[in-house]
Amino acid sequence: MEGETFxxxxxxxxxxxxxxxxxxxxxxxxxxxDQNRLLINEINQNHESKIPDxxxxxxxxxxxxxxxxxxxxxxxxxxxxxxxxxxxxxxxxEGDSNGGHKRNRPA
Numbered sequence: 568m569e570g571e572t573f574x575x576x577x578x579x580x581x582x583x584x585x586x587x588x589x590x591x592x593x594x595x596x597x598x599x600x601d602q603n604r605l606l607i608n609e610i611n612q613n614h615e616s617k618i619p620d621x622x623x624x625x626x627x628x629x630x631x632x633x634x635x636x637x638x639x640x641x642x643x644x645x646x647x648x649x650x651x652x653x654x655x656x657x658x659x660x661e662g663d664s665n666g667g668h669k670r671n672r673p674a
């Protein structure tokens with residue numbers, strides 16, 4: 568897949584490395600979201616139990632949940648940057664292959 572270029576239905580192209588990055592990032596995000604679902608269920612159970620030790624444990628669980636949310640945000644930011652860099656690279660490659668004339672992208 569790496570080194571390959573994929574054509575999109577709209578005539579655009581996507582580098583195979585970008586596709587791999589998308590897949591890897593989305594798998595990581597999905598795993599974190601699955602973990603968050605379990606954390607939220609445990610937090611809810613501890614809250615409903617009203618047992619002091621369980622309520623105290625929620626502090627750590629909520630911190631873990633917040634850290635996971637930060638990780639998801641970071642993954643999406645990295646993914647956005649990767650897509651942007653790839654789009655810029657493709658645009659400059661198209662400009663080079665079109666006699667130095669870049670195709671204008673909408674702002």
